Amino acid sequence: MSEFEKQYLELQDYLKFEDFSILTKRIIDLTLDTEDITHYIKSNEFLIWLDQNENNSAAKKEKYQEILSDLYATLIKKSIPKKKLLVSTSSLVKNYGTSSFGLGPIEMELYQGEILGLVGENGNGKTTLLRCLCGELFATSGKINYHFKANEKYDLRTKLVYIPQRTDSWYGSMFENLQFTAANYGYKPEENELIVELIIARLGLRKFRKHSWKSLSSGYKMRFELARMLLRKPEILLIDEPLANLDIIAQQTVLEDFRAIAKSPFRPIGIVLSSQQLYEVEKTSDQVIFLKQGKQKNLHEKSISESDNTIENNLVIEFESDWNQRQLGEIFVQMNMISLQFNGGTYIINFPQDVSVFDFMKLAIEQQIPLKYFRNISKSTRRFFVS
Amino acid sequence: MFKNIQKQLLIKFPLLWNTRVVPMTAILIVLNLVFFFIGWIEGKLNFSENGNNYYSNNDGLVIFFSVFISLLLIIIWLAFYFKNNSFKSFYLKNNFSLFKEWCILLFISFLISLFTVSFYFGKETRVRSYFSEIEAIKRCEILSKASFFVEGSFSNNYTNDVVSPATIPVEVVQVDSTNMNAGFIHFNGKKYSTLSLLNKNLNSYTFFNYESDSIHKKTIKTWLVKQQKDSIKKLFKDYLNIAKEHHLKANINENEWLNLIYNYPDFEKFKLIGSDQKGEYYYADNYRNGNVFDRENKYVATIGNQQYEYYKYYVPESKLHFNYNKISDSWMNPDVNFETLLIAIYFAFGISLLIFSFRVTSGKSWLISVVCLGVLGILFGIISIIISWDYTFPILMILTILFSIIYFIITLYKSKSKNISSLMVNIMLWSILGLFPLFYFITIEILKDISYDNYLDYSRSKYYPAIQFMKENSINFLYFNLLFVILKMVLLSSKIKQWRGLAEN
Numbered sequence: 001m002s003e004f005e006k007q008y009l010e011l012q013d014y015l016k017f018e019d020f021s022i023l024t025k026r027i028i029d030l031t032l033d034t035e036d037i038t039h040y041i042k043s044n045e046f047l048i049w050l051d052q053n054e055n056n057s058a059a060k061k062e063k064y065q066e067i068l069s070d071l072y073a074t075l076i077k078k079s080i081p082k083k084k085l086l087v088s089t090s091s092l093v094k095n096y097g098t099s100s101f102g103l104g105p106i107e108m109e110l111y112q113g114e115i116l117g118l119v120g121e122n123g124n125g126k127t128t129l130l131r132c133l134c135g136e137l138f139a140t141s142g143k144i145n146y147h148f149k150a151n152e153k154y155d156l157r158t159k160l161v162y163i164p165q166r167t168d169s170w171y172g173s174m175f176e177n178l179q180f181t182a183a184n185y186g187y188k189p190e191e192n193e194l195i196v197e198l199i200i201a202r203l204g205l206r207k208f209r210k211h212s213w214k215s216l217s218s219g220y221k222m223r224f225e226l227a228r229m230l231l232r233k234p235e236i237l238l239i240d241e242p243l244a245n246l247d248i249i250a251q252q253t254v255l256e257d258f259r260a261i262a263k264s265p266f267r268p269i270g271i272v273l274s275s276q277q278l279y280e281v282e283k284t285s286d287q288v289i290f291l292k293q294g295k296q297k298n299l300h301e302k303s304i305s306e307s308d309n310t311i312e313n314n315l316v317i318e319f320e321s322d323w324n325q326r327q328l329g330e331i332f333v334q335m336n337m338i339s340l341q342f343n344g345g346t347y348i349i350n351f352p353q354d355v356s357v358f359d360f361m362k363l364a365i366e367q368q369i370p371l372k373y374f375r376n377i378s379k380s381t382r383r384f385f386v387s
Numbered sequence: 388m389f390k391n392i393q394k395q396l397l398i399k400f401p402l403l404w405n406t407r408v409v410p411m412t413a414i415l416i417v418l419n420l421v422f423f424f425i426g427w428i429e430g431k432l433n434f435s436e437n438g439n440n441y442y443s444n445n446d447g448l449v450i451f452f453s454v455f456i457s458l459l460l461i462i463i464w465l466a467f468y469f470k471n472n473s474f475k476s477f478y479l480k481n482n483f484s485l486f487k488e489w490c491i492l493l494f495i496s497f498l499i500s501l502f503t504v505s506f507y508f509g510k511e512t513r514v515r516s517y518f519s520e521i522e523a524i525k526r527c528e529i530l531s532k533a534s535f536f537v538e539g540s541f542s543n544n545y546t547n548d549v550v551s552p553a554t555i556p557v558e559v560v561q562v563d564s565t566n567m568n569a570g571f572i573h574f575n576g577k578k579y580s581t582l583s584l585l586n587k588n589l590n591s592y593t594f595f596n597y598e599s600d601s602i603h604k605k606t607i608k609t610w611l612v613k614q615q616k617d618s619i620k621k622l623f624k625d626y627l628n629i630a631k632e633h634h635l636k637a638n639i640n641e642n643e644w645l646n647l648i649y650n651y652p653d654f655e656k657f658k659l660i661g662s663d664q665k666g667e668y669y670y671a672d673n674y675r676n677g678n679v680f681d682r683e684n685k686y687v688a689t690i691g692n693q694q695y696e697y698y699k700y701y702v703p704e705s706k707l708h709f710n711y712n713k714i715s716d717s718w719m720n721p722d723v724n725f726e727t728l729l730i731a732i733y734f735a736f737g738i739s740l741l742i743f744s745f746r747v748t749s750g751k752s753w754l755i756s757v758v759c760l761g762v763l764g765i766l767f768g769i770i771s772i773i774i775s776w777d778y779t780f781p782i783l784m785i786l787t788i789l790f791s792i793i794y795f796i797i798t799l800y801k802s803k804s805k806n807i808s809s810l811m812v813n814i815m816l817w818s819i820l821g822l823f824p825l826f827y828f829i830t831i832e833i834l835k836d837i838s839y840d841n842y843l844d845y846s847r848s849k850y851y852p853a854i855q856f857m858k859e860n861s862i863n864f865l866y867f868n869l870l871f872v873i874l875k876m877v878l879l880s881s882k883i884k885q886w887r888g889l890a891e892n
Contacts, residue, residue: 138803138890153802155886157477171470176397180471183401184478192398232478 003265015064018057021200023064024050026260028202030071032195032230033266039074039227040194045124046256047201078266084147086236086270087133091142092130094125096216099311103128103294105142108287113268115258119278119284125294126274127165130238133272134162134229140364161234163225165241174216174224175200175209181231199227203257218245222254225269230261236259245279251277255284282380314338317360329386331367335359346373389413402484405469406491411460415498418456419505425449426509432517432713434633437662437705452674455503460499474747474887485880489743496742497735504731507722514717523714524855526629527592528603530707533626535607536619536648537704538659538684541586542572584654585611590708593719611654620645625660626702633710634649635703636663647700659684661698662705729865736820736872744816747883748809756813763787766776781829782867788818799882812883819875823868831857 007026014023024047031043044066053059093104102146103125110116114375118126131137133144135157150156170177178196187195203223208216216224222242230236242258243251262271273282282288290297321328328347330341338350351360357376389410396404403409407671424660428478429445474480518526571578572586579585586606591600610618630637639647639660647658661684685696745753763783771779798808831854838848845851857864 036421074633090583135888136891152885154477154480154884155888157888160477169605178469180401182404184473186479189395189398216814334503 003263004075004078005083008068011068015068016362018061020060020064024257025202025257027064027067027071028198028332029264030068030075031198032202033078033264034071034074036074037191037194039071040191040198042070044194044197045055047197047206069195075266080265080270081112083268085116086110086112086147088145088147089133090143090145092132092139092144093141094127094128095140101125101294102140103132103291106289106296108289108296110272112235112270114275114286115271115284117281117288118272118274118291119276119288119327119361120274120291121276121283124291126291127240128294129289129291130162130274131270134160134238135237136162146235158232158237159235159319161229161232161236162238162241163222163229163242164342165244166360167221167225170213170224173210174205174213178224178227178231178331181228185233187231188192195231199230202230203227204253213348219250219254220247220249224355226254226257226261234265234269236272239273241275242273242279243275245304251280251316255280259284278380314378315351315353315355315360315376316378317349317351317357317358318346318376318377319349322372328369331363331369335363348377389496401473402488402491402723403583405468405471405473406488407464408491408495411464411495412498415458415495415501418460419498419501420500422449422453422505425514425791426506426511427513428509428512429506430513432514432710434635434703434706434710437709449506450503454504457499457502461738463565464495468742470747472746474884475749477887480884481876481883482565482884485747485884486877487878488746489739489880492742493735493739496738498730500731500735500738504723504728508728511717511721513725514713517714520718521711523718524594527594527711527715529622529625529629530704530711531589531592531595531600532603532607533622533702534704534708535587535604536584536623536660537590537646537702538661539590540588541581542588565871579614579653580655582655584648584657590704592712592715594715603876611649611651614651616645621650630703630707633703633707635706635733637702639700641700643700644702658700659698660704661685661701663701663703664697679839725866726862728861732869733820733865738814740820744813747816747887748812752809753813759810760814760817778829778833785819785822785825785829788814788822791815791818795882795886798889799886801888805886808886808889812886816878818873819879820868823871824865827857827861827864827868 011023011026011030014020014026027046027130028043031039034040046063050060053063088109089106091104092106093102095102101123105168106129108116115381118129120126127263128137131138137155148159150159151369175196178200179192182192182196183189200206203226205220205223205227208220208224213221213224244255246254248360258271258273262269273281325340325342325347328349329337332340332349334352335355336352339348341348344385357378360374364374392403393407415424426449429449474485502761517523524722572581572583573579574585579676588609589600589604607619607622609615618642623644627637627641627644637644644660647660650656684699686699687694687696688696744756748756767783768778770783792812794811795808795815798805798811833852834844834854834857838845838850841848846852848854
């Protein structure tokens with residue numbers, strides 16, 4: 001079963017459970033995958049129909065099925081390209097003159113369809129790495145190898161879309177701006193408006209197409225940047241702190257959008273995003289790089305030294321309890337606890353690698369420890385933050 | 388309509404949409420036509436005038452408004468144009484995209500620079516529209532010849548033309564000549580007083596050169612000495628008909644005119660025919676400077692308590708000469724010509740390069756470049772004063788420009804970061820127009836200096852032909868320079884695209 005067929009089955013489930021919101025987005029994704037104006041027209045007509053039949057559930061289901069089948073018939077014939085390596089770095093180092101801060105050495109690889117999360121505290125080099133990858137900063141030493149064709153550096157940078165945390169203002173109507181981008185990227189005049197309409201709908205921006213930049217919240221500004229990025233068909237999207245200033249629901253929506261965009265079977269791209277929302281980023285990303293004072297720590301990296309290996313495989317639990325450190329320590333010492341730290345409201349407890357999370361839960365239940373929250377962070381970069 | 392055109396351009400030709408070339412062209416054509424029509428109105432000839440009336444001359448006001456409107460339009464246009472910058476956003480571009488963009492900027496800048504030109508062109512077109520060139524030449528010839536018989540200066544030329552020895556004995560006289568000191572002239576083998584009508588000058592027009600004026604004079608003199616009164620009378624009749632056509636008055640007819648001036652054979656005694664002085668006041672100066680009042684040709688009129696003198700016989704010569712001179716100039720020396728057009732073209736190139744440099748670098752580096760150049764200018768000025776050598780300043784400027792070019796090339800070659808190369812890009816673009824002319828004119832000055840070092844009169848120097856050639860062809864060179872600029876921009880724009888891809892500092 002191809003990746004497309006798997007995704008199609010997922011869409012059928014959305015339809016079955018009448019999850020129309022996400023289904024609409026995915027239908028637009030599939031429409032864009034067709035690269036066929038007939039489907040652009042049909043999908044736009046469908047969106048207009050949806051606006052007028054918001055509450056007609058039965059007819060909606062039928063209409064959704066109809067358009068899904070139509071798209072399936074076209075896309076099943078389309079070949080799915082093999083995922084290629086997009087960029088790799090070898091010993092990438094960036095220093096800022098006399099400043100004591102230095103990024104790297106960084107070793108990384110990013111493939112089509114992958115999301116790479118960059119996490120770390122402020123001032124630890126996330127933005128520097130993103131700017132190096134997009135060509136805005138040059139590496140002091142080491143190499144960044146792009147594995148796609150570009151005649152010169154300008155052409156290369158057209159394929160790397162970098163969205164900084166503070167983006168430049170757009171002037172004029174949002175819709176016109178997007179049409180301008182589409183026209184620059186070779187969309188035919190007859191498909192220009194259709195494709196912009198689809199992308200605007202894809203990112204939930206239909207109400208805001210005539211708005212001015214200043215009247216938009218930072219979340220919607222970021223979505224317009226994403227809409228523009230989709231029109232630019234980049235190889236890699238580099239985005240700095242996309243979750244900042246977003247509420248939790250918006251964060252999840254945006255991350256889901258990233259996943260859908262990156263993992264399109266027909267038009268996969270690589271995404272590198274930086275964030276401090278560890279849990280959300282880890283959920284979405286295929287790989288995570290933790291940066292501390294510019295140094296790289298991979299979540300799943302193979303350690304060289306014996307001692308590192310021990311630390312890497314320890315069981316690390318973060319939990320919240322009303323009990324004090326002494327009470328907890330007396331109980332968990334039975335499980336060969338290595339350390340118990342109080343970290344501003346939560347406890348971080350470290351066990352040897354032969355202790356499992358179930359052992360921890362079992363003991364907690366037996367001792368009736370009042371747990372308000374707990375999370376196994378052994379496989380999370382959260383570990384790096386609290387260590 | 389513009390909205391629909393812009394909508395179509397947005398999806399078909401985004402660069403044309405972004406530069407707003409269509410609405411700007413339409414607005415600028417209309418405005419240029421407006422200036423042309425203002426010029427057309429201003430160009431109307433007033434045949435009752437005999438000199439420039441500076442009170443009713445609106446040229447200064449029109450030029451002020453043309454500059455003001457140009458600046459206003461540039462600001463409004465840039466506000467729209469700068470809304471989108473696909474180059475800054477790293478949108479897809481081919482190697483000629485930037486050049487095309489600059490060409491559009493140049494086109495709009497050119498139309499913006501043309502307001503004053505359109506105004507003067509309108510003025511001249513109006514003046515030319517009075518008569519065809521052939522008709523204007525014919526009329527000017529009549530006016531010029533007839534002016535011979537109107538009050539005016541006498542010739543002080545020593546030699547008019549060579550007389551054929553076959554008709555005049557060599558021992559009598561060899562050339563027609565005037566000798567003011569001796570108090571006589573020679574014409575056609577005869578001596579005449581320098582105060583003879585035969586020694587009179589005529590009013591010239593730019594249609595005619597020295598030779599044709601001489602031929603006209605000789606024709607008239609020949610009519611006089613050969614008693615061809617009918618030819619003279621016809622000339623007067625034609626002259627008076629022209630005057631009548633423009634509703635200008637003379638108080639003599641052709642017969643009276645002829646009688647007043649024709650005094651064969653020595654033409655010494657003749658009445659002065661003045662210009663129409665209606666509405667003008669000339670103080671009677673019969674006691675001034677010991678002059679005796681010319682009661683024969685003038686009369687005194689008392690207006691109020693003041694005495695004024697006027698010619699007894701007059702034709703509207705000064706008014707006709709003033710207006711037909713304008714007509715003649717409009718054909719022969721138009722204000723709008725290849726030289727004056729060059730000012731507008733260079734202005735347009737300058738404006739387009741300033742905007743282009745802002746577009747491809749950034750506002751910040753553009754301003755820093757302005758400040759840097761200002762500081763360098765002051766510094767070079769001080770150095771020039773200290774060194775006291777004429778070429779210090781231009782040579783330092785040339786070195787600065789060359790440095791900016793070399794720095795840019797090295798930055799591109801190293802392909803690492805831009806460093807301060809955005810300043811160099813600005814300096815390169817701003818100097819692209821002036822670099823060759825700077826070389827050209829410095830070369831002329833250096834050649835002149837070398838020549839002066841060796842000869843008191845540089846025209847005897849071996850470099851003189853080269854200097855003259857360069858001077859005579861300076862306008863052609865300045866036009867060729869524009870071609871060079873265009874060619875340089877083809878290359879530079881693609882290199883700037885390459886440079887844009889480099890990392891920032």
